Amino acid sequence: MQQQSSALAFGGTQSVWTHASTSTGTDMTFAVFTPPGEGPFPVLWYLSGLTCSHQNVMDKGEYRRAAAELGLMIVCPDTSPRGEGVRAHEDDWQLGCGAGFYVDATEPGYEHFQMHAYLTAELPALVAEHFPADMARQGVFGHSMGGHGALTLALKHPQQFKSCSAFAPIVQPSTADWSRKALAAYLGDNPEAWRAYDATLLIADGHRIEQLLVDQGEADSFLNDGLRPWLLESACADADIDLTLRMQPGYDHSYFFISTFMDDHLRWHAERLTA
Amino acid sequence: MQQQSSALAFGGTQSVWTHASTSTGTDMTFAVFTPPGEGPFPVLWYLSGLTCSHQNVMDKGEYRRAAAELGLMIVCPDTSPRGEGVRAHEDDWQLGCGAGFYVDATEPGYEHFQMHAYLTAELPALVAEHFPADMARQGVFGHSMGGHGALTLALKHPQQFKSCSAFAPIVQPSTADWSRKALAAYLGDNPEAWRAYDATLLIADGHRIEQLLVDQGEADSFLNDGLRPWLLESACADADIDLTLRMQPGYDHSYFFISTFMDDHLRWHAERLTA
Numbered sequence: 001m002q003q004q005s006s007a008l009a010f011g012g013t014q015s016v017w018t019h020a021s022t023s024t025g026t027d028m029t030f031a032v033f034t035p036p037g038e039g040p041f042p043v044l045w046y047l048s049g050l051t052c053s054h055q056n057v058m059d060k061g062e063y064r065r066a067a068a069e070l071g072l073m074i075v076c077p078d079t080s081p082r083g084e085g086v087r088a089h090e091d092d093w094q095l096g097c098g099a100g101f102y103v104d105a106t107e108p109g110y111e112h113f114q115m116h117a118y119l120t121a122e123l124p125a126l127v128a129e130h131f132p133a134d135m136a137r138q139g140v141f142g143h144s145m146g147g148h149g150a151l152t153l154a155l156k157h158p159q160q161f162k163s164c165s166a167f168a169p170i171v172q173p174s175t176a177d178w179s180r181k182a183l184a185a186y187l188g189d190n191p192e193a194w195r196a197y198d199a200t201l202l203i204a205d206g207h208r209i210e211q212l213l214v215d216q217g218e219a220d221s222f223l224n225d226g227l228r229p230w231l232l233e234s235a236c237a238d239a240d241i242d243l244t245l246r247m248q249p250g251y252d253h254s255y256f257f258i259s260t261f262m263d264d265h266l267r268w269h270a271e272r273l274t275a
Numbered sequence: 276m277q278q279q280s281s282a283l284a285f286g287g288t289q290s291v292w293t294h295a296s297t298s299t300g301t302d303m304t305f306a307v308f309t310p311p312g313e314g315p316f317p318v319l320w321y322l323s324g325l326t327c328s329h330q331n332v333m334d335k336g337e338y339r340r341a342a343a344e345l346g347l348m349i350v351c352p353d354t355s356p357r358g359e360g361v362r363a364h365e366d367d368w369q370l371g372c373g374a375g376f377y378v379d380a381t382e383p384g385y386e387h388f389q390m391h392a393y394l395t396a397e398l399p400a401l402v403a404e405h406f407p408a409d410m411a412r413q414g415v416f417g418h419s420m421g422g423h424g425a426l427t428l429a430l431k432h433p434q435q436f437k438s439c440s441a442f443a444p445i446v447q448p449s450t451a452d453w454s455r456k457a458l459a460a461y462l463g464d465n466p467e468a469w470r471a472y473d474a475t476l477l478i479a480d481g482h483r484i485e486q487l488l489v490d491q492g493e494a495d496s497f498l499n500d501g502l503r504p505w506l507l508e509s510a511c512a513d514a515d516i517d518l519t520l521r522m523q524p525g526y527d528h529s530y531f532f533i534s535t536f537m538d539d540h541l542r543w544h545a546e547r548l549t550a
Contacts, residue, residue, distance in 0.1 A: 062337045064534070251282075260340075
């Protein structure tokens with residue numbers, strides 16, 4: 001594991017690391033904020049949206065002040081494998097590099113796209129080994145495609161991720177225009193295979209988490225086509241999942257929206273991970 | 276004046292604007308954060324460092340939460356003219372585009388570099404016309420080259436800028452390696468012409484401000500060559516200027532440093548501008 005950078009921030013340390021991943025068969029880069037103090041600290045995973053790397057939230061997420069106060073470690077992985085041999089789809093921001101959709105691909109040509117395995121096994125083990133992390137207290141949150149990632153990871157692995165929240169998540173990727181193509185490319189044409197990576201269908205199939213916080217901007221241009229939080233609201237109501245869905249008037253899909261409500265999410269996770 | 280973007284953030288509005296500047300003879304872009312409420316609001320100018328545009332602090336400065344709470348308008352100009360006809364010096368990050376040093380150039384070839392006039396007259400008039408700004412309550416702060424800009428603008432125009440602070444400022448550009456070349460290019464070879472844009476020499480020449488807050492990282496790689504805050508400390512002591520110089524152990528020159536202490540600076544300005 002190679003350190004790319006490290007800087008003191010809000011009394012903690014913001015660092016960036018690269019390692020050779022066995023899950024993806026590529027080098028992978030991730031960012032870690034370690035709060036001040038000795039630890040071990042609860043670990044909160046932030047999963048980013050389409051086109052992002054580990055860096056967008058590190059630059060624009062404004063999570064360090066509250067994370068330092070609350071004693072949370074924040075880990076920000078990349079959104080897909082990258083580099084030589086990885087199908088990039090440079091003309092399509094919804095497929096390939098920057099668009100891993102947090103699945104384990106089964107289709108030929110997409111062997112490197114094993115983000116689900118990477119995030120549930122390989123990277124947690126690496127974090128446990130190299131940082132003052134309390135792996136018994138992990139939470140997950142994310143934005144847009146990363147909100148989808150957070151919801152599906154928590155629903156599939158509730159013993160690993162004990163708290164979950166999302167900013168403007170894609171709640172039903174199997175029917176949303178901007179995700180169906182990627183699911184078909186990574187998992188094949190049969191929509192039955194997509195159910196394992198669709199939050200609303202995981203809930204319909206019996207997966208459960210206790211509580212969920214979702215913020216959604218009402219001025220988000222993707223609200224009605226790609227995001228549709230009412231589908232999650234309906235699924236949670238049917239399954240008795242305690243969803244707090246906050247529609248935020250005037251807010252769009254950007255990091256201006258995310259950073260505004262970042263503190264609320266960090267406090268929400270801290271209450272559940274440090275109790 | 277054309278709006279490039281606008282987004283709700285922390286209950287206020289972060290917007291970006293472009294206009295044809297008569298001072299520089301180019302299009303100029305700047306960012307404005309307007310806090311929630313009716314105003315008029317005190318106006319705090321943030322001047323950025325070498326290589327930056329209006330965007331770096333907008334992305335990484337983390338000023339919106341506190342500015343919204345405190346009711347401060349934050350204006351973030353570019354650091355130089357850009358575009359057709361402007362000497363860019365693409366191989367030199369300390370001269371030309373991104374390195375305006377907040378002076379009014381007098382040398383042939385640098386006619387567009389009129390950042391001092393732009394920031395003291397043209398842009399304030401534009402802000403006064405288009406935003407709910409109380410121009411009787413202006414403060415100025417900045418980072419590195421922009422810290423130099425903040426100090427020199429406040430010293431030269433204490434009636435305009437009623438509060439001043441800086442992150443890791445270049446306090447004596449006339450003797451620092453990374454600024455002497457630019458001053459010579461913009462103002463000519465005679466160092467006497469540089470005194471009007473050198474904070475320590477402006478103080479020696481009788482210019483005064485009452486109070487000053489400066490944060491400086493001790494792990495800043497430019498500390499001993501370019502920044503040398505002890506020169507400011509000495510000048511302020513000689514002139515009875517109330518300088519609060521805070522040396523911050525472990526902090527570097529980056530926005531991780533700036534964002535950590537941003538809240539302190541905003542509160543410091545708010546106390547002086549909203550009293």
